[in-house]
Amino acid sequence: EVQLVESGGGLVLPGRSLRLSCTVSGFTFADHAMHWVRQAPGKGLEWVSGINWNSATTGYADSVKGRFTISRDNAKNSLYLQMNSLTTEDTAFYYCVRNSYTYGSFDYWGQGTLVTVSS
């Protein structure tokens, strides 16, 4: 069974940093690109960042470029999101997502971890 489990969310002050982790099981992690997608409470979905299988290629939404860094450790079956200079606009549920082989669609999603940026 494919599982993606996010951790690391919580309450953080504006301007501070937080690191999210996603541990996966049930598939060969190194075979897939991975993404982070976020959703502010009561709002729609926003793609945040993606990384290819060997970390050679990464991409970021304009809203987080220069502040967030995506990375992965294939030996540990883990995906990470380092978030710096957080603002209240970054408050959201953050989902770890697997990129499928077919047309790049997102075929498995974690349950999400909530990041709240507030003073």
Added chain:
Amino acid sequence: IQLTQSPSFLSASVGDRVTITCRASQVVSNYLAWYQQKPGKGPKLLIYAASTLQSGVPSRFSGSGSGSEFTLTISSLQPEDFATYYCQQLNTYPLTFGGGTKVEIK
């Protein structure tokens, strides 16, 4: 690329045929997916490549379109289908989602 979904909200009854539209500001070929999200859960992939049903998804769901206009159709709405639906383009980075369509019980 901006994706505009319509309607943003619809009220329907069990057994109704429901159609949701997604329009892209640029051509995305058939690199379009549809997702269903229920409260408190992560989204679930329903359709990819505009019209291909994801494994395990009931056949009452179907997708059509190409280029810049797409539709998701539920042929006979079931109680478990009341949820929010999103389209997503996978043709160009940054990847983008539509604003969502909430389907509620009439």
